[in-house]
Amino acid sequence: MTEPASETPTSPSGVSRRRLLGAAGAGALAVGAAGVGGYAVGHAAEDPGKPGQSSYAFGGRHQAGIVTPAQDRLHFAAFDVTSESRDDLILLLRAWTAAARAMTSGRPVGEGVPTSYDAPPDDTGEALDLDASGLTLTFGFGPTLFERDGKPRFGLDGKQPAALRELPHFPADKLDPARSNGDLCVQACAHDPQVAVHAIRNLSRIAFGTAAMRWAQLGFGRTSSTSTAQATPRNLFGFKDGTANLKSQDREGVEEFVWVGEGDDPRADWLAGGTYLVARRINMQIETWDRSSLREQESLVGRDREQGAPLSGGTEFTEPDFDLQGREGPLIGLDSHVRLAHPTQNKGVKMLRRGYNFTDGSNALGRLDAGLFFVAFVRDPDVHYIPMQTRLSAQDGLMEYLQHTGSGLWAVPPGVRRSTGFVGDTLFT
Amino acid sequence: MKLVPAAAACAALLISTTGCSLTESNDPQASGSAGDGTITVDSTADACDLTTTKAPSGNLVFDVKNSGDQVTEFYFYAEDGLRIVGEIENVGPGLSRDLVVRAAPGSYVASCRPGMTGKGIRTDFTVTDSGEDTTITGVExxxxxxxxxxxxxxxxxxxxxxxxxxxxxxxxxxxxxxxxxxxxxxxxxxxxxxxxxxxxxxxxxxxxxxxxxxxxxxxxxxxxxxxxxxxxxxxxxxxxxxxxxxxxxxxxxxxxxxxxxxxxxxxxxxxxxxxxxxxxxxxxxxxxxxxxxxxxxxxxxxxxxxxxxxxxxxxxxxxxxxxxxxxxxxxxxxxxxxxxxxxxxxxxxxxxxxxxxxxxxxxxxxxxxxxxxxxxxxxxxxxxxxxxxx
CATH class of the missing domain: 1.20.1420.20 (M75 peptidase, HXXE motif)
Structure with missing residues (x-):
């Protein structure tokens, strides 16, 4: 994996986009394949790999960026398809696939093929000195890609998965249409924020004329660990988040709760090996939270702040004991987040969460516009997400400090399996 | 913000009796060097071990660690072993919680109560005069x-x-x-x-x-x-x-x-x-x-x-x-x-x-x-x- 760099400073992978560009040509691309892609290809996307790994294969049985150990940064974007032509849409998906293959290997869009001095460069350039930085690009299809205003689109009638519908209105939702839904979504995750932003920027540019960005969200710090090798990070409430998250090492759990199986939905066999992506932009009332006592904070969360241990005792990974009684009822309160969200309280349902802390500056009242950009991958939102969120929105004591301001659901097709394939090809054949 | 159940350092029943630590001043000027050292309390099924049983007057910080396998409590009583100066409840097994109390020079009793029942495992505790102005102006x-x-x-x-x-x-x-x-x-x-x-x-x-x-x-x-x-x-x-x-x-x-x-x-x-x-x-x-x-x-x-x-x-x-x-x-x-x-x-x-x-x-x-x-x-x-x- 490590090839010492001589001319330019490079990252641990030893491959930089500038070097590729400088050497411009097949030789350089070969270095890329051997140095970075080679490893990744050998370990297709279903092998989640190590945290901090410098590149992940784009192709594979499943898309990357799901069981991949959560990278530190996110740039998420939703797009609406502006063309009504099926061919345009397929061309876009092919172009996105080519660009995604390049960028996730640390190569520039256009593979560094020289263009006229009088033409704008194919790649926007801001990631030229950076390696792949663990970039993954995960694509999803929203309900409106299949049908809009009661009319099927792109010849996809009869193919819309039954569970792919706009999420219901949950209690206390305050959704901004300008931060919700979309025909397509792309989740870009990387160790370096510039790499993630570069990816979305270039994909957006490629899409002009066929699809337009509807909204986007930056996440500056992961709030979930999807690998047992990762420490549990903290959310902006200051608490460890997602301790009970489904981890990639739990292969049975991942099969059961993440990947759509053959025959799950007779209308949507194309989605087998894929999953559903739920996104929720959850604003936190930072200022009032910060003024609440540690007693209130811990009792609302149901864990201690320092260690993340459940209030029933033990350490972070000790199973909560929801029956253990204290002076005034159970130590883990009835309206505590950990109780309401825990698999044992939700018919054993687990989710693979992959959320990020975000802040988008401040609002008109001078408060931080900040919170959690919740991302979860589930096999069936009707079973694995909606019932739990309905309960949380109605009963979770933390809701006092939360406001859901954005929302979306997308079907995430399986990974691209053939070198000539493109993202979503199982849907369009 | 809902009304939080009464459970702060002084629980409801205590206030109606002697007012627990409420009746002592915690004027910030009176604290200082006296409260620097944290006293670790290790509460197990049959012991209540304190790193020290003597501390200078001022703010005392007890870091109560529950090493037992039952829910525990920690009480800091006045000399009579009845009047509660401060308390921590609902500490789950393996967890730690801090109790901060303000104490004037004198004799006290520290007590762990594993299982939340009984008189607790009691230890005498001495607060020495830190030499600061420890005049306590009490709340009536x-x-x-x-x-x-x-x-x-x-x-x-x-x-x-x-x-x-x-x-x-x-x-x-x-x-x-x-x-x-x-x-x-x-x-x-x-x-x-x-x-x-x-x-x-x-x-x-x-x-x-x-x-x-x-x-x-x-x-x-x-x-x-x-x-x-x-x-x-x-x-x-x-x-x-x-x-x-x-x-x-x-x-x-x-x-x-x-x-x-x-x-x-x-x-x-x-x-x-x-x-x-x-x-x-x-x-x-x-x-x-x-x-x-x-x-x-x-x-x-x-x-x-x-x-x-x-x-x-x-x-x-x-x-x-x-x-x-x-x-x-x-x-x-x-x-x-x-x-x-x-x-x-x-x-x-x-x-x-x-x-x-x-x-x-x-x-x-x-x-x-x-x-x-x-x-x-x-x-x-x-x-x-x-x-x-x-």
């Missing part, structure tokens, strides 16, 4: 009693006026006197908003009485204040007005729930930490609902609710002021002046004695100024409970 038990009694009386009084005003409001509404009902709506709600944290503590009533349309669960029936509000200030299009029968139904439903609330508050007792948390909680209500204009989205009477929340918070603070003036006079000063500043800002929007301008005429920069004032008050106010219960 009478002040504590006065604070809790006054607050209970205040809640009952507001609740009883709420019943009267609500009766007038729903009567006018049912009779089709819309103009009159629109006048009464913000006035009547004032009595609700002043005691909102108490009212909200009844989890069955609050959603029936004060739920906003945006907070509805699918299939949930929308009733209460805001249901009627929308009917009195209907949106320009796409809304079907309620008929006579519905007006009667929603009005009577609100009134019946109001009367239930009134009957329940008759028996409520309050602890000083509940009053302190409630004061801060009312400011949270302002911050989260009123300043944003989400509370009265149809009538834009948010400023009435805003003022009423502030009134309720001030009454709660003023009841506790004699305690805080002893415990932390600087904090008390700060809270007092922040209340004044917020009121000055709010008064700009008064129209006559009891009325306020419509909130949709308050511009974003003006709302931000109000928000900044609320932050300036709520931040010190959030320290009130900790200061008086230390």
């Amino acid at each position: 038990q009478a002040d504590i009693d006065a604070a809790t009694t006054q607050y209970a009386a205040y809640v009952k009084d507001q609740s009883s006026q709420l019943v009267d005003e609500t009766t007038a409001f729903v009567t006018a509404y049912a009779a089709g006197q819309d103009e009159r009902a629109r006048e009464l709506y913000p006035q009547a709600r004032t009595y609700w908003e002043r005691i909102e944290t108490v009212a909200e503590s009844f989890g069955d009533l609050d959603p029936k009485m004060d739920l906003r349309e945006a907070d509805l669960t699918p299939g949930q029936e929308w009733t209460g204040w805001h249901r009627i509000e929308k009917d009195l200030w209907p949106p320009a299009s796409g809304y079907t007005a309620l008929g006579e029968a519905d007006r009667e139904k929603y009005g009577q439903d609100l009134l019946a729930n109001t009367k239930t609330l009134d009957s329940r508050v008759q028996d409520l007792d309050y602890t000083v930490d509940q009053i302190g948390n409630g004061s801060k909680g009312l400011l949270d209500e302002v911050a989260s609902g009123k300043i944003t204009g989400e509370e009265d989205i149809w009538s834009h009477t948010d400023l009435y609710d805003f003022q009423a929340n502030v009134d309720g918070a001030r009454v709660a603070y003023e009841g506790l002021k004699p305690l805080l003036d002893v415990k932390d006079p600087a904090l008390s000063q700060k809270i007092q002046s922040a209340f004044r500043d917020l009121q000055t800002s709010l008064d700009q929007y008064r129209r006559g004695k009891d009325d306020f301008v419509s909130y949709d005429t308050v511009t974003e920069p003006q709302r931000k100024e109000l928000s900044d004032r609320v932050n300036a008050l709520a931040e010190p106010l959030s320290k009130l409970t900790g200061a008086i219960t230390l």
